[in-house]
Amino acid sequence: MSSTIRVNGREEALAADTVAALLAARDILPGTRGVAVALNGAVVPARRWEETPLTPGDALEIIRPVQGG
Amino acid sequence: MHTDTLTIAGRGFGSRLFLGTAGYPNQQVMLDAMEASGSELATVAIRRISLDGYSESLTDVLAGRFGGKVGLLPNTAGCLTAKEAVLTAQLAREALGVDWIKLEVIGDRELLYPDVEELLRATEELVADGFTVLPYCNDDPVTCRKLADLGAAAVMPLGAFIGSGLGIRNPHAIETICARSPVPVVLDAGIGTASDAALAMELGCAAVLLNTAVSKARDPVRMAAAMRDAVSAGRSARLAGRMPKRAFAEPSSPQLGLIGS
Numbered sequence: 191m192s193s194t195i196r197v198n199g200r201e202e203a204l205a206a207d208t209v210a211a212l213l214a215a216r217d218i219l220p221g222t223r224g225v226a227v228a229l230n231g232a233v234v235p236a237r238r239w240e241e242t243p244l245t246p247g248d249a250l251e252i253i254r255p256v257q258g259g
Numbered sequence: 260m261h262t263d264t265l266t267i268a269g270r271g272f273g274s275r276l277f278l279g280t281a282g283y284p285n286q287q288v289m290l291d292a293m294e295a296s297g298s299e300l301a302t303v304a305i306r307r308i309s310l311d312g313y314s315e316s317l318t319d320v321l322a323g324r325f326g327g328k329v330g331l332l333p334n335t336a337g338c339l340t341a342k343e344a345v346l347t348a349q350l351a352r353e354a355l356g357v358d359w360i361k362l363e364v365i366g367d368r369e370l371l372y373p374d375v376e377e378l379l380r381a382t383e384e385l386v387a388d389g390f391t392v393l394p395y396c397n398d399d400p401v402t403c404r405k406l407a408d409l410g411a412a413a414v415m416p417l418g419a420f421i422g423s424g425l426g427i428r429n430p431h432a433i434e435t436i437c438a439r440s441p442v443p444v445v446l447d448a449g450i451g452t453a454s455d456a457a458l459a460m461e462l463g464c465a466a467v468l469l470n471t472a473v474s475k476a477r478d479p480v481r482m483a484a485a486m487r488d489a490v491s492a493g494r495s496a497r498l499a500g501r502m503p504k505r506a507f508a509e510p511s512s513p514q515l516g517l518i519g520s
Contacts, residue, residue, distance in 0.1 A: 198307040216308075224316030225308070226354035231342075233349045251307065253350050255317050257289070258304025258334050259279030259421070259470030 193246040204246055210239035212250065225254050263494065265466055267443050268359075268391040268412040270330075274299045275460065276490045277332065277445065278483070279470025280317065288479050290324050296473065296483035302332045302361055305351045318355060332393065334361040339374070341381035348385055360385060361415070361447075361468075362394040371421040371448075373397050379405055386410035395447050398432040400439060407442045414440060415468060418459065419449025422471045426455040430462055437463030453482075453489035460493025461501070 193204040197212070206212035209227060210220070218225055220236040227234045228251040234242050244250070265272040278298040283289035293301060303317055321329055333351035338344040341364060348360040364381050366374030373396050385392050391412045396402050398416040406414050416436055419425035426449060427433055437444045443465035450456050450469040459467045467490055476482035 218308075224318050224354055226350040226352075228346060228350055231346060233346070233353050235353060251350070253305050253354060254308050255303040255331070255333060255351070255354060256306045257279075257281040257283075257317060258302055258336050259281045 195244055195246065196249040198250070198252055204244060204248075206244060208240060209234055209242040209244060209250070212244060213239060213252070216252070218252070225252065227252050263498070265443065267393070267465075272299050272466070273297075274487070274490075275466040275494055276456070276486055277302065277447075277466060277468040278473065278486075279468070280321075281470055282474035283479055286320065289474070290320070292473055292479045292483035293321075293325070293329060294483075295480045295487065297487045299328060300330045300332050302334050302468070302470070303355075304334055304336045305347050305354070330359075331355055331357050332359050332361050333357065334395075335363050335381075338364050339366070339368075339377070340364065341377045341384065344377070344381040345384050345388075348381075348390060349388070352390070358389060359391040359393065359412075362392050373402075373417075375399075375402050378402075379409060382406055382409045382411055393445065398429050398436065400432065400436050403436045403440055403444070407440060411442060413443040413445050413465070415445045415447035417448035418446050418455065419451075421448045423449050424451030424472060424475075425449050426451050427458055427462070430458065433459065433464065434462040437465075453485040456486050456489040457493035457496070460490055461497050463497060466490075 194201050195204050220239055230249055265275050274297045276296055276298045277300040278296045279302045280289055335344040335347040338347055344364045352358050364374050364377040365371050378394055382392050382394050393413045393415055394406050394411050395415045403414040418427040445466045445468050446459035446464045447468040450472045456467045473479050473482045
């Protein structure tokens, strides 16, 4: 049985054990401005990325501000 | 010259024009238009980062050009439910460090028309969570009153469908909303050209929020300047107190001493 999670709506293999690790692989660090993360529908503040584990079936949203009206 | 500061949730604005950042030919034009508009509040949307990773933040670009002169108003564009909108607002707060939110909860993807039930629910929840909520809503005095009662910092009724450029479809409704609202009224959506913005202010709106009218004009920077002037002119006309409308003619030239009388 493969371990997968959904990141921004796309299924991918669970390769990181914490939110911080997954984000770091995408060059996003706790100090990075203009980014926010929600795990299973709840915001995870940057200060808690390191201590928040990822488990199979989790859904992560990584967002940033874009042009809008 | 009297000062005419706009105050929303205790924050003062020198400009009564709020400007969106979407749909410009390129980022440079957007920045130039923002400057020409004199706006002190820019809206941004919240979206997933792209697959190719994280690039320069729009908010860094705005801050780089304007510093603290132009504040940020994130929106919940695209949300269909209160739940989605609340999460989006919370993510925006986390990403931007700003607790103001332009709350959009849509009931129809073609019309982008507000879903009043979900909008009221989301407003209540976000106010309780400490947000300064500016809800985009329909031009309905009852909805506007309910939103104000729930603690919205302003109400933002539409003039016409988002992006339609059809102007203010129901001026009497907007005027009525303005006359009764305990919070500032920001005309948001449907403005197409300068006269629409001026009319909004003449009807009693405290401010105007527009995007497409500028970004899709042939010359966005020039239109942004026009909107700046229009909002200013409409506001001055409002404060000046217009003449009453009359059913018949009333001559302005004297009636006595007419040649041949």
